[in-house]
Amino acid sequence: MNGIGSEDGDPPRRELTPEARSACAVGRERLIQHVRAEFLKCLYTPSICPVKNCQSPPKCKAAFLPTISKLCLWDTSDGDMHVLETPVDVASEFCKECRSKVLLPFFEETVRKLWNALPTFFDLPHWDELVDLDV
């Protein structure tokens, strides 16, 4: 992408064009919608928690829906995408079995799908078709 030159003749600054900024904003919104859709799928399948060998079924069952709901409604206004980080604080509300067999695999799968689809959010070709640029 080309930079935008200043009006006083200074060299172009490393600044995104308005079109590129718009594409980034649209891509970010698509990314957020994708993640929320993945969390919603989990919300509609509450039977996945507690797991068969749950160490505290009442506690894990009670924590499941509020936790997933909270993730679906995460505040994106500050630009923070922390919801995609390893959810140690969220997962700590669950027993070891539910954490290791439901929550962490769910997050890992969500992040894997997100990473795989990432270029499409920005109207870019799939990873296999992208080419490294020397910038």
Ligand SMILES: [Zn+2]
């Ligand atoms: Zn459990």
